[in-house]
Amino acid sequence: MSGKAEMSTEATQTVLGFPKYPPFRLNQPRFPQETFLGRYLHYLDVIDPSTLFVSDKRLRECVQLLDDFKRGSAKASDKTLWRAQQIKQAILHPDTGEKVLPPFRMSGFVPFGWITVTGMLLPNPSWPTLLFWQWLNQSHNACVNYANRNATQPQPLSTYIGAYCAAVTAACSISAALTYLIKQSKSLPRSTQLIVQRFVPLPAVSMASAVNVLCMRWNELRTGIEVYEKGGKVVGVSKVAAKQAVSDTTKVRAFLPIPMLLAPPCIMPFLERYKWVIGSPYRHLFVNAIVCTLSFAFSLPLALALFPQESPILTSALEPEIQSKTKSDCLFYNKGL
Incomplete structure (x- = not known):
């Protein structure tokens, strides 16, 4: 009786x-993805740090429970099933099924x-300090971009190593160029220079983060990514969808540093x-x-919620060979994170 009451309360x-x-809906978000608010709540699930402490045993139990649900033999509440899916999706890559570090x-x-965000906000950094934090930040970003890419088309590791070098080089170059220009602005009043120096990371990180995505996922543009029907049936590989x-992921990365890097320079003086x-x-x-850290935590779900992870695309906008293989008006693809 208590179990029924609990399920009623959950509902x-x-x-x-x-x-x-x-x-519960297998492989579907818990909240509607048609609205920004629904996507925001979905990404709060995605970035939930409690999933970092899930053991391998607990992960296997969640995967088994979802497999049982697929076969129609699962006996669990919606709350339990949603939590199991959250854990699985937070740890395993949706395309490869492999664990993400x-x-x-x-x-x-x-x-x-x-740590890297804090380092880049330190005022009046020296050139070596500036380049070190940019390198560390973009190295972390590159690994995140690689780990959360669309992996429906296998790529050689050498491709990503070259992309990493290009991403880090571009990021450090952008940061160095902007910093040089600011340091050359000696005509500005001292008070204005201090304000400007606090905001140096904003354009540098925003541009560098966007370039990082382009570099790390450039090969997707050449090979295309899989598009599929609502039920998951793969129709083909599309460069248009790629x-x-x-493009959408690049916009997310470009937006992400804005609230994250604007807030601390405004709050710290107080x-x-x-x-x-x-x-x-x-x-x-x-x-x-x-x-x-608080600014970063606030900024991340806002930026991710700009676009759904499983994104729709009109079939009429795709390649003719894909249009001929399906009767669906709309197909889907994994945008990546």
């Missing part, structure tokens, strides 16, 4: 107007990436009015790290 719970635990999962982006997937904060460089760095 009536809501999150921002959406059912918290709707009837924790630092390169979306759920690990903030816990492992906050272009849209890479916190720096307190002697406790500025009395020690270690305390100042500690407070800066907290502000950066």
Whole structure:
């Protein structure tokens, strides 16, 4: 009786107007993806850091439960099934089924990436310091882009090594060029220079992050990615869909640093009015790290929610050979993260 009451309670719970635990749908998001709010709630599931602590045994149990559901033999509540799917999708790549290393999962982006974000926001960096933090940040970004790519078409590792070198080189070059221009602006008042220096990372990281995606996923544009019907049946490989997937992901990466890097330079001057904060460089760095981490955590789901991960595309916009293989008006593809 208590089990039925619990299931009834789950069915009536809501999150921002959406059912918290709707009837379970295998391989489908828990919240509607037609609206920004629904996508935002979905990506909160995706980046949930609690999935970083899931054991291999627990992961196998979740995969087994979902397999049982597919066969029609699962006996579990919607809440349990949604949690099992969340864990599986957070850890295993949707195309390859392989485990993604924790630092390169979306759920690990903030816990492992906050250090580089904090480092890039340190005021008045030297050239070696600036290049080091850019290299570390773009190396992490490149690994995240690789781990969360569309992997329906296998690519040689050498392709990604070359892409990594191009991405890091471009990122460091962009950052160095912008910093050089700012340092040459000696005609600006000192107060203005300090404000500008705090915002140096914004255009550098935004441009570099977009270039990073283009470099790491360039081969998808050459080979194409799989497009499939709603039921999952693969129709073909499309370069048009690949272009849209890479374009959308590039926009997400370009937007991601904006709230993440704008907030700390605006908040820190107010916190720096307190002697406790500025009395020690270690305390100042500690407070800066907290502000950066919170800004990063706030920014990530907002940026990801710009586009759904499983994105639709009109069949009429695809290649003629794909149009001839299906009667569906709309197909889907994995955009990647």
